[in-house]
Amino acid sequence: MTCARTAPSLFRLCAISLDPPLGCHTDATQKREQAVAIFDLLDNNRFAPIEHRGGPYRLRLSLVDRRLVMSVTAENGAPVLCHHLSLTSFRRLLMDYRLVCESYASTEARLTSDRLEAIDMGRRTIHDEASALLIQRLKLKIEIDRGTARRLFTLIHLLVSQQLLGGGHLTRKTD
Template sequence: MDDVTRQRSRLIDVALDESIGRSTPDIEHERAVAIFDLIEENSFQPANDEGNGPYKLKLSMIDSRLVFAITHEDDSPVMTHILSLTPFRRIVKDYFMVCESYYEAIRTSSPNQIEAIDMGRRGLHNEGSQTLMDRLAGKIDIDFDTARRVFTLVCVLHWRG
């Protein structure tokens, strides 16, 4: 991918609609970090808009579905994609359980035990990222690293603290 295409096939802004709801200051901080990381480095290309970016993404929730409202830099609409979160329920639930174990292990376990739990955590994160890529295939093209960042954001959106 050349530099011009790379600059056009990316997100320059990610916003959360009020439908997402707000949470504790710690969770709001985690959301802000997830958005920052996503904007900082990503590869994002709506399938019906080859090379016309960069893009803005507004995420909202409607009936337990994640809505991707995508616009151009000038706010002209590109597409809206609605993604069912049902395929992510088990992964997110398991991911939270492993994260809790990980944070507990940091306080009380050996480095080998912590590393084993962290490997499981990364494995679930990778599974969620691949599921996200699969669910967006043909609609929004993203690379694996971008999928990881969006999956992190999906997890943070579910985290109520």
């Protein structure tokens, strides 16, 4: 018996980049996290700009004035959309996720497997909440599935972390 191969979806990402790329403030764990998220995204994703006939698409993520800029082009480079997404509603989730990830990394060698599993469960819960929020916030511009949203949140977290380490601020400055 032979299995029929299905054609790849037109509503998927074929390339992802971060602007700026993760730089000198990034540790090996974060670089690995980025590589895994991008690999998993390119392997399996659902990415459908509303009212567009199909891709595949290239996605560039950047932070400008405390906003996530999602620049989407077709595979051939033709512009599809540029969406600016406020990160205000993600602020608590981004901070909680960063704290849980740091806690896991700093105590990994000292804790029992039960304790590490509890920390990881907390990380997954925050990740799930953030991916649901991302799906909700993008629904008028881009349709994505849960797995795509989870991996995109990982990349957003890495971009924000790099900006914070590089001297940028996620929160509003007050006088």
